[in-house]
Amino acid sequence: MSVTPLRRCLPPRRTKDMEKADSAGRPIIASEVIVMNGSENIGHLSRRRFFGLSSTVGVAALLVGAEADRNVATASRAPVCGDPSAATNSCPPTSLQVICGDPGDRNDPLWNDVQYCIHGVVPPPPQLPPDCVHKTAQYVVLRGKPENTHNYLLLPARRIAGIECPFIWEAGAPHYWNYAWGNAMPGGVVPVKYRSIGFGVNSQDARRFNQLHIHMAGVRDSLQRRLHELENSGDIADDPTRWADPKYRVTINGSQGDRTYRALVLAGLDQNIFTLLYRNVVQKSHLKMADQTLIVVPKKTNGGFVGTFYVLNSDKSLHGGTSTCDQLLVYS
Secondary structure, X not given: OOOHHHHHOOOEEEOOOOEEEOOOOOEEEXXXXXXXXXXXXXXXXXHHHHHHHHHHHOHHHHHHHHHHHHHHHHHHHOOOOOOOOOHHHOOOOHHHHHHXXXXXXXXXXXXXXXXXXXXXXXXXXXXXXXOOOEEOOOEEEEEOXXXXXXXXXXXXXXXXXXXXXXXXXXXXXXXXXXXHHHHHOOOOOOOOOOOEEEEEEOOOOOOOOOOOOXXXXXXXXXXXXXXHHHHHOOOOEOOHHHOOOHHHEEEEEEXXXXXXXXXXXXXXXXXXXXXXXXXXXXXXXOOOHHHOEEEEEEEXXXXXXEEEEEEEEEOOOOOOOOOOOOOXXXXX
């Protein structure tokens, strides 16, 4: 027998168990057990050691075990990014993974949650599987923290680290804000139960996790009143191309005092708000998308929600600006 062909197989690694038994109940000492590892080369084995092993477990068993281990290792590294048949759910190309995230990353809890809900990939310990409140090929809805009936998250099924990823404003990108409204609205799939509701995305520096997530939560009644006042006084832009004009920089009081926002009102969410922000504020003002926070508040009157949406944007380049949406949303 020649061992030369076997040098293309996989190398050994030792098990961690101190002692095991074979199928006949005979003890096997761990120091003598070798299993195949998918990242090394069996050529490191000496001929004497290889034949010693083959006499115990058989050459065929070694080869089968090596192939099985290699398949498992390959499967565990295979990126999964939503519905593989949908172009909008494909994995980021290598050139964009620094910005949009590595699909093989297992260190971000929210990306692990998405992969569990869409593909059944169990998160690495000690993280527990999430409660997948609602899922589609495009997005997943999870519970926020603290868990209650007015705190949820909507996350893309695609690998998108955050607001800085170009996938969210490119042509044909899903309208995630419209998905958020369809879920959170009264009578929606996952209604946010609060007098007034809002949605928000944090900037790169202000967020904790690196999978894009739209907060779906409550907002204070005072925010609705303030937005109505600003609209009535003509201080909110109704044309996205004028969103960055200084005239439409407004002061709004949140949980940490007054902050400055760029204010826009839209008749509906049939436009991609990420695209509007990128083209009309970020590019025009020579800013960075990663630094932006974005908040959407459906307009509500005494008769209920009226189908109009206030859109607020801020960043720290503004005097009194902020990089977080958290000051205007009610989570607890």
